[in-house]
Amino acid sequence: MVSHVAARPATVENSTVPRRGGAPGRSRLTRFSAIPFLVPALALVGVMLLVPFASTVYQSFTRDNGFTSEFIGIDNYVRLFADQGFLQSLLNTVMWTVGTLILPVGLGLLIAVFTSSMRGGRWLRFAFILPYALSGAATAVIWGFILRSDGALNQAIDFIGLTPPTSGWLLEWPGNTIVMIVANTWQATGVTVILFLVGLQSIPKETVEAGQLDGASGMRLFWHVVLPQLRPVTIVVIGMSIANSLRVFDLIWLLTKGGPGGVSETLAVTMYRETFIVSDYGSGAAVAVVLAVIVVASSWAYLRRQLQKG
Amino acid sequence: MTRTHIGLKRLSAAAAALAVVISLGACSQGSSSGSGSEEGVITLNGDRADFTEAYKTAGDALKELGGSTIDPRNVPSTENYQQVIRSSLQTSSTTDLVKWWNGYRLQDLARSGGLADLSSQWDDAVDKGWVNPDSKDSFSYDGKVYGMPIYKSFWVIYYNKHVFEDVGITAPTTWDEFLSNNEKIKAAGVTPLFATQEAGWTSFIWFEEILSKLDPDFYAKLMNGEAKYTDDTAQEALRIWGDLYAKGYFTAPDVAWDNEPALFQEGTVAQVPMGTWRNGIFVSNGMTEADYGAYLLPVINEGTDPSVIVESGVLSVAEKAPNRTAALKAMGDWLNPDVQSAWVNQIKDTSANPTVVTDDPTLASVSEQVTAEKPTELVRFWEAGPPPLIEGGVQFLASFMVNPTEDNIMPTLEKLQDLADTEWAAWKAAE
Numbered sequence: 077m078v079s080h081v082a083a084r085p086a087t088v089e090n091s092t093v094p095r096r097g098g099a100p101g102r103s104r105l106t107r108f109s110a111i112p113f114l115v116p117a118l119a120l121v122g123v124m125l126l127v128p129f130a131s132t133v134y135q136s137f138t139r140d141n142g143f144t145s146e147f148i149g150i151d152n153y154v155r156l157f158a159d160q161g162f163l164q165s166l167l168n169t170v171m172w173t174v175g176t177l178i179l180p181v182g183l184g185l186l187i188a189v190f191t192s193s194m195r196g197g198r199w200l201r202f203a204f205i206l207p208y209a210l211s212g213a214a215t216a217v218i219w220g221f222i223l224r225s226d227g228a229l230n231q232a233i234d235f236i237g238l239t240p241p242t243s244g245w246l247l248e249w250p251g252n253t254i255v256m257i258v259a260n261t262w263q264a265t266g267v268t269v270i271l272f273l274v275g276l277q278s279i280p281k282e283t284v285e286a287g288q289l290d291g292a293s294g295m296r297l298f299w300h301v302v303l304p305q306l307r308p309v310t311i312v313v314i315g316m317s318i319a320n321s322l323r324v325f326d327l328i329w330l331l332t333k334g335g336p337g338g339v340s341e342t343l344a345v346t347m348y349r350e351t352f353i354v355s356d357y358g359s360g361a362a363v364a365v366v367l368a369v370i371v372v373a374s375s376w377a378y379l380r381r382q383l384q385k386g
Numbered sequence: 387m388t389r390t391h392i393g394l395k396r397l398s399a400a401a402a403a404l405a406v407v408i409s410l411g412a413c414s415q416g417s418s419s420g421s422g423s424e425e426g427v428i429t430l431n432g433d434r435a436d437f438t439e440a441y442k443t444a445g446d447a448l449k450e451l452g453g454s455t456i457d458p459r460n461v462p463s464t465e466n467y468q469q470v471i472r473s474s475l476q477t478s479s480t481t482d483l484v485k486w487w488n489g490y491r492l493q494d495l496a497r498s499g500g501l502a503d504l505s506s507q508w509d510d511a512v513d514k515g516w517v518n519p520d521s522k523d524s525f526s527y528d529g530k531v532y533g534m535p536i537y538k539s540f541w542v543i544y545y546n547k548h549v550f551e552d553v554g555i556t557a558p559t560t561w562d563e564f565l566s567n568n569e570k571i572k573a574a575g576v577t578p579l580f581a582t583q584e585a586g587w588t589s590f591i592w593f594e595e596i597l598s599k600l601d602p603d604f605y606a607k608l609m610n611g612e613a614k615y616t617d618d619t620a621q622e623a624l625r626i627w628g629d630l631y632a633k634g635y636f637t638a639p640d641v642a643w644d645n646e647p648a649l650f651q652e653g654t655v656a657q658v659p660m661g662t663w664r665n666g667i668f669v670s671n672g673m674t675e676a677d678y679g680a681y682l683l684p685v686i687n688e689g690t691d692p693s694v695i696v697e698s699g700v701l702s703v704a705e706k707a708p709n710r711t712a713a714l715k716a717m718g719d720w721l722n723p724d725v726q727s728a729w730v731n732q733i734k735d736t737s738a739n740p741t742v743v744t745d746d747p748t749l750a751s752v753s754e755q756v757t758a759e760k761p762t763e764l765v766r767f768w769e770a771g772p773p774p775l776i777e778g779g780v781q782f783l784a785s786f787m788v789n790p791t792e793d794n795i796m797p798t799l800e801k802l803q804d805l806a807d808t809e810w811a812a813w814k815a816a817e
Contacts, residue, residue: 142473224640248788336784
């Protein structure tokens with residue numbers, strides 16, 4: 077034990093020297109001995125993620141009704157891209173992605189910035205953060221009560237003497253998709269507020285004070301001093317928002333079931349309907365693969381670009 | 387010491403990996419939907435939580451006849467339920483009995499080879515006069531019977547008697563009376579008719595009711611793929627539906643389907659079209675004969691044959707049922723009047739056994755009307771075509787409910803016909 081303690085300062089001094097060349101036998105042993113520790117994680121990822129993914133890709137090349145399966149090549153994909161409903165679903169998915177980037181991210185940033193410098197902001201912030209504690213299903217039920225034609229919103233409009241719109245909030249496209257994005261914003265803004273607050277707190281006071289000494293204030297201070305320092309957290313927030321918007325399902329399913337007539341479906345809803353309602357497992361799998369490709373490609377493209385800049 | 391430490395770590399890692407493998411292996415045994423093969427008990431899977439107690443009651447009656455009691459399980463969402471059955475039916479994890487639907491939905495399941503042949507049980511029930519032999523087709527695939535009916539629901543219009551009394555009207559016997567009633571109800575500030583597309587499937591209800599009352603033969607042909615959605619009769623049906631919308635008789639198309647019993651009970655909506663299986667909910671909500679009644683929607687043009695939409699759930703035996711023999715015996719006894727009386731008096735619906743009379747006054751009045759009018763029995767839209775056609779069709783009908791205008795009639799019907807062409811071809815190709 078004593079010899080260990082005595083040896084330590086030398087190790088610390090040499091800490092910048094690459095260790096690899098030092099003890100090759102030991103290093104290999106360490107690396108091999110790590111394998112058993114990796115096996116459970118690898119097995120879990122393999123069994124839970126990679127095997128199902130490979131099986132879904134294979135299934136997308138089949139005609140499968142849950143009982144019998146027949147290989148049909150790329151027919152499912154050809155049919156999907158010729159289907160108006162699928163293109164509508166793609167368009168809605170794009171609307172959700174853009175909407176989610178503008179609303180929860182933009183509002184989250186504004187709320188975080190204003191409430192962090194405002195008196196009593198801590199309490200005001202709760203109003204925006206609390207809905208995040210609700211599940212998507214509970215949010216959908218609440219907004220269902222509000223948005224249906226006989227719901228709270230139309231009753232309120234009626235009460236103040238105005239006429240509610242003749243077409244319901246959830247019945248016509250693109251209105252129904254937009255109000256659902258707003259409903260989602262109500263719930264999803266909480267987490268972006270929290271993340272931006274963490275980002276704001278990690279900005280060194282000195283930089284802001286230096287900016288103020290140089291005469292910057294208000295928007296200029298925010299734009300040129302604060303915002304650039306929020307960059308790391310913004311990358312995370314936007315990345316999360318893209319992924320969340322692409323997989324949104326519960327809110328849409330409970331509010332409109334993707335309808336009327338499929339006009340408010342997103343890819344995740346189309347995938348569910350094709351698979352579990354129509355029992356066309358091959359077509360559902362094809363939608364799942366398209367969705368997975370979009371999620372991975374957009375996340376990869378975005379993160380790669382942003383992290384390179386950073 | 388270090389070496390021993392690494393050795394211990396390796397050992398624990400190996401143990402952890404083993405534990406993961408064992409637990410995954412246990413998962414593959416599955417959240418079995420019921421492989422219990424307890425003696426004297428057969429398992430049943432269904433999607434109706436409100437039937438659970440009634441299954442037990444029917445099981446007790448089956449036991450009295452020397453059979454097994456029923457241990458019911460329930461998957462509350464119909465979509466999840468269908469998925470569970472599709473994935474478990476061909477495995478040993480299946481329950482002995484499976485609740486399903488008749489018509490093409492039953493054929494879809496039967497042609498997978500997952501269901502046991504119940505033809506001898508059916509023939510036996512026919513010999514004893516326990517079931518109407520004319521309904522055999524809707525429980526058969528390729529000439530063999532694969533399901534025994536669990537109820538025979540007639541589709542009727544329920545009406546709130548208090549609203550009718552306040553307005554001074556009675557149940558209509560002609561289409562003109564139906565229209566004038568609606569006008570008076572609307573003038574009294576009550577919504578005359580319930581309609582919603584909110585639950586997805588509910589969009590076919592008025593299409594089916596109007597089309598079958600306009601021309602029952604055409605309805606039957608259309609459902610069998612022998613007529614076209616773009617034909618004049620279907621156009622006329624949508625025109626009548628759109629006209630009822632234009633007059634403001636319907637609820638908004640996004641009213642929650644779950645709210646329907648409450649809206650009907652409180653008199654916000656005067657009439658709801660629904661199968662007699664809905665009767666149980668009205669009764670359990672405390673409504674009595676004094677509060678509501680039911681009538682068959684009159685034909686639209688005088689001289690048209692009367693018709694009624696009929697729907698039957700079925701019980702089927704899984705081919706790989708752990709208690710196959712006991713399950714087959716239970717299906718042989720299922721339509722026995724002793725079992726049926728216990729069963730239908732609990733679910734408050736009409737029995738498929740014509741000799742069984744329910745004690746519910748509303749159902750009794752429906753039976754009387756059916757006996758008096760002798761309407762042609764038509765299979766409900768939901769079970770009357772290949773499932774992908776029906777599931778796609780309800781989407782187009784839902785779109786029509788949101789925009790029920792003359793300009794939207796042909797686009798809706800053309801989409802329906804395109805889908806029908808595709809899905810009928812796919813169905814026949816898989817035969």
